[in-house]
Amino acid sequence: MDNEDEYPHGGDGGQTSADTSQSKSLVSVSHSVKRSRTSDVWNHFTLEEDENNDKRAYCKKCPKQYLMLPTTGTSNLIRHHGKCSMGVDVERKRVKIDHKVAREKFSRVIIRHDLPFLCVEYEELRDFISYMNPDYRCYTRNTAASDVVKTWEKEKQILKSELERIPSRICLTSDCWTSLGGDGYIVLTAHYVDTKWILNSKILSFCDMLPPHSGDALAGRIHECLKEWGIEKKVFTLTLDRAVATQ
Numbered sequence: 001m002d003n004e005d006e007y008p009h010g011g012d013g014g015q016t017s018a019d020t021s022q023s024k025s026l027v028s029v030s031h032s033v034k035r036s037r038t039s040d041v042w043n044h045f046t047l048e049e050d051e052n053n054d055k056r057a058y059c060k061k062c063p064k065q066y067l068m069l070p071t072t073g074t075s076n077l078i079r080h081h082g083k084c085s086m087g088v089d090v091e092r093k094r095v096k097i098d099h100k101v102a103r104e105k106f107s108r109v110i111i112r113h114d115l116p117f118l119c120v121e122y123e124e125l126r127d128f129i130s131y132m133n134p135d136y137r138c139y140t141r142n143t144a145a146s147d148v149v150k151t152w153e154k155e156k157q158i159l160k161s162e163l164e165r166i167p168s169r170i171c172l173t174s175d176c177w178t179s180l181g182g183d184g185y186i187v188l189t190a191h192y193v194d195t196k197w198i199l200n201s202k203i204l205s206f207c208d209m210l211p212p213h214s215g216d217a218l219a220g221r222i223h224e225c226l227k228e229w230g231i232e233k234k235v236f237t238l239t240l241d242r243a244v245a246t247q
């Protein structure tokens with residue numbers, strides 16, 4: 001049996017937490033607690049008085065309780081919170097997470113599912129992740145945005161190396177359009193067969209481009225992009241969408 005089951009109060013030693021929580025009527029006395037409760041562990045316990053006017057700390061997640069004498073510290077509470085069977089699986093809690101890896105993985109969730117950066121601040125999501133691993137450190141939308149850019153840069157380098165390595169030529173398609181607000185965009189996609197004979201299509205650039213989308217402007221922009229990716233000499237074909245403007 002764990003130490004935490006030994007109550008520092010005579011007569012309570014054999015009492016199970018479940019029957020006490022059911023049989024005793026409790027009165028909240030948080031307003032009368034003289035000792036200040038500054039420890040974070042108090043976020044996970046409530047302090048109440050039982051029918052004998054003894055103060056007890058009750059775990060918010062399970063029926064566990066601790067008698068709190070004026071001299072009692074919070075070590076038992078901290079120990080219990082660390083392994084509360086209703087809060088977190090003990091084995092899982094022992095798995096240390098690499099925060100850098102966790103953040104990068106979440107940035108991929110944001111990218112893949114087109115989520116707002118703000119989602120890392122969703123209260124219920126934070127609660128869920130903290131439940132899965134209490135070591136998880138919450139972060140803000142600004143950090144999420146910076147993580148997404150880092151992941152993009154990392155993927156860009158991987159794709160760049162792949163385009164350098166492939167023995168085949170690259171075909172490009174481009175699409176331009178103007179939004180209702182008058183903003184112009186261009187997207188350039190590369191299509192190539194990799195070393196395993198698999199056809200890949202990857203977006204190389206998706207950026208703003210002021211109208212008019214003339215042939216010269218398009219050529220300039222696409223050439224810039226090819227230089228950036230180091231594939232000027234590997235292009236096989238280029239397919240454009242607006243024949244009228246690009247004659």
Ligand SMILES: [Zn+2]
Nearest residue numbers: 059062064084
């Ligand atoms: Zn508990």
